[in-house]
Amino acid sequence: MVFAGDIIPPKHEYSDGIESIDLDVISEADWTRAVKSIVKKKQQVRDPDQ
Helix, strand or coil, rough: EEEEEEEECCCCCCCCCEEEEECCCHHHHHHHHHHHHHHHHHHCCCCCCC
């Protein structure tokens, strides 16, 4: 699963396997909320380069 973060909701739904999350990259609170949401859904955060 891929999470796509942006401050503006997508105009169209993403394809299967891609989930939209609200994320203002300059906001530490948004990063914290986004990571907690991903961990809750996937039970982990994985480095794609590993």
